[in-house]
Amino acid sequence: MDFALTREQELLRSSLEEFCAKEMPKEKLREWDETVDFIPDELWGKMADLGMFAFAVPQEYGGEGADMVTAMAAFEIICKYSTAVALGVGATMGFGTRTVVELGTDEQKNEILPGIAQGKVRFSLGLTEPAGGTDILGALSTYAVKNGDDYVINGQKIYITGAHKADYISTMVITDRDNPKRSHALSTFLVPANLPGLEIRTIPKVGCHACAACEVFYQDVRVPATAMVGT
Numbered sequence: 001m002d003f004a005l006t007r008e009q010e011l012l013r014s015s016l017e018e019f020c021a022k023e024m025p026k027e028k029l030r031e032w033d034e035t036v037d038f039i040p041d042e043l044w045g046k047m048a049d050l051g052m053f054a055f056a057v058p059q060e061y062g063g064e065g066a067d068m069v070t071a072m073a074a075f076e077i078i079c080k081y082s083t084a085v086a087l088g089v090g091a092t093m094g095f096g097t098r099t100v101v102e103l104g105t106d107e108q109k110n111e112i113l114p115g116i117a118q119g120k121v122r123f124s125l126g127l128t129e130p131a132g133g134t135d136i137l138g139a140l141s142t143y144a145v146k147n148g149d150d151y152v153i154n155g156q157k158i159y160i161t162g163a164h165k166a167d168y169i170s171t172m173v174i175t176d177r178d179n180p181k182r183s184h185a186l187s188t189f190l191v192p193a194n195l196p197g198l199e200i201r202t203i204p205k206v207g208c209h210a211c212a213a214c215e216v217f218y219q220d221v222r223v224p225a226t227a228m229v230g231t
């Protein structure tokens with residue numbers, strides 16, 4: 001099996017390398033680490049202009065339709081320059097694009113993917129909870145209860161990268177609390193981050209300040225059943 005990158009992938013990487021060297025010099029990275037808690041809008045916009053957020057979005061939704069290997073080959077260059085920038089960009093590319101492309105309904109794809117491709121929609125992932133992250137089946141207690149055409153979510157998440165700047169928090173919850181098999185009891189909702197009942201607080205960190213981690217509290221957060229992905 002040939003693991004070498006294609007010529008197109010190498011070209012993509014070298015143009016991104018040029019971009020990062022110009023737009024993310026060490027002086028700016030240091031300044032951002034001291035002054036901001038997320039990637040500056042200006043850099044985010046330039047990345048969008050470069051097509052960074054469109055890479056892995058299918059063409060019918062305004063993206064480039066690149067495969068995940070190509071997207072990751074490009075993403076690796078950003079990681080080399082800045083963990084903070086990579087975390088912020090990666091949350092949208094990984095937790096937004098990937099989730100919606102792989103599991104989203106047609107309605108969710110139409111609503112969300114064009115915005116991601118244009119750099120206008122940001123994502124975060126609400127998975128880890130105070131009881132732990134590795135053993136997610138045992139640790140997760142945030143739950144959603146069906147109420148008419150909606151679900152009502154209660155619980156808490158922690159270490160959520162970029163939630164304070166996200167448009168959506170892809171939130172994993174228990175929807176079947178009576179099911180003894182936890183792996184069959186979970187669902188994911190694409191929760192708009194501006195809903196009533198959501199509280200998002202940044203957590204002080206020792207480093208990587210230019211992309212904050214957050215606690216997210218859900219108190220009777222009402223989402224339409226159509227916001228569910230998966231089962």
Ligand SMILES: Cc1cc2nc3c(=O)[nH]c(=O)nc-3n(C[C@H](O)[C@H](O)[C@H](O)COP(=O)(O)OP(=O)(O)OC[C@H]3O[C@@H](n4cnc5c(N)ncnc54)[C@H](O)[C@@H]3O)c2cc1C
Binds near residue numbers: 126128131135158161
């Ligand atoms: C930079 C960064 C960004 C993150 N961003 C996000 C995010 O955007 N969204 C999100 O939901 N979470 C995020 N997280 C949280 C991350 O998912 C959790 O930190 C991770 O899942 C581990 O969970 P924990 O920290 O609670 O550690 P724990 O689960 O308590 O684990 C602590 C240690 O115990 C070990 N351990 C745990 N259980 C077992 C077991 N059963 N057997 C053997 N060993 C075990 C683990 O391997 C680990 O070494 C982020 C974390 C980091 C560091």
